[in-house]
Amino acid sequence: MWKAFSAPRCARSCAATFSRPLKLLGYHSQIIHNNWKLYAENVRDSYHATLLHTFYTTFKINRLDMDGGIRITDAAQPWHHLSFAKRATLDAAEEYKAAEVHSASYETRLNGPELLEAWNEFDDGITHSIQALFPTLAIQFTLNSLAVRWFTPRGVDKTELFWMYIGYEDDDEAEERMRIMQSNLTGAAGLVSLEDGCINEFVQRGTKGSGQSASAFMEMGGKTVESSEASRATEVAIRGFWKGYREIMGFA
Numbered sequence: 281m282w283k284a285f286s287a288p289r290c291a292r293s294c295a296a297t298f299s300r301p302l303k304l305l306g307y308h309s310q311i312i313h314n315n316w317k318l319y320a321e322n323v324r325d326s327y328h329a330t331l332l333h334t335f336y337t338t339f340k341i342n343r344l345d346m347d348g349g350i351r352i353t354d355a356a357q358p359w360h361h362l363s364f365a366k367r368a369t370l371d372a373a374e375e376y377k378a379a380e381v382h383s384a385s386y387e388t389r390l391n392g393p394e395l396l397e398a399w400n401e402f403d404d405g406i407t408h409s410i411q412a413l414f415p416t417l418a419i420q421f422t423l424n425s426l427a428v429r430w431f432t433p434r435g436v437d438k439t440e441l442f443w444m445y446i447g448y449e450d451d452d453e454a455e456e457r458m459r460i461m462q463s464n465l466t467g468a469a470g471l472v473s474l475e476d477g478c479i480n481e482f483v484q485r486g487t488k489g490s491g492q493s494a495s496a497f498m499e500m501g502g503k504t505v506e507s508s509e510a511s512r513a514t515e516v517a518i519r520g521f522w523k524g525y526r527e528i529m530g531f532a
């Protein structure tokens with residue numbers, strides 16, 4: 281059933297990320313009250329980060345209009361993807377101000393601004409990346425926080441989400457401290473996990489009230505599953521997941 285997995289060719293591929301000896305920094309898990317496939321969509325959805333994770337937008341960590349894209353691994357079996365973005369390109373985005381996007385309150389300041397200090401991990405300029413491996417694994421860099429997360433069904437509307445935070449054995453003390461501190465950007469003590477768990481539960485409940493009780497479908501549009509090198513404003517990664525799911529389940 282499985283074809284050989286070909287990782288996206290860039291510095292953020294699995295091969296590059298795990299090319300140095302690793303050091304486990306910590307791990308935790310959380311229960312989220314939604315079907316596992318909703319979380320699989322969440323990992324692959326680029327739109328919601330700007331709207332839901334206001335911390336990302338406020339502190340210019342991740343916004344849909346950043347220079348970035350989505351690479352699909354394999355045209356014949358587009359089940360996996362890599363989403364990447366470059367923080368350095370943010371200042372020119374005047375449309376957020378013009379549109380008065382509610383999460384774009386850039387006057388907000390952190391008491392501990394050192395949280396967002398980052399160094400270039402690779403020479404590709406990428407500051408935020410998520411590589412999803414079908415069906416339930418994702419490897420992500422948020423600034424210098426490297427995390428592997430995976431999830432497993434615990435019921436029709438219950439999923440356990442695991443996070444593992446990783447550094448490199450040759451990190452110096454300051455680098456290790458920074459990776460641990462930046463893990464708060466996404467982990468259970470931060471905001472992203474909390475918000476995804478909350479919104480997915482809303483969607484789960486909304487599906488039940490959709491009139492069909494067991495299913496609901498909404499899309500921005502498009503039909504193809506192909507790489508989008510210039511923009512992350514696309515649903516190609518979600519369609520890639522469902523292509524894989526249908527193939528495995530015999531629905532194709």
Ligand SMILES: [Fe+2]
Pocket residue numbers: 322328329333472476
């Ligand atoms: Fe999210």
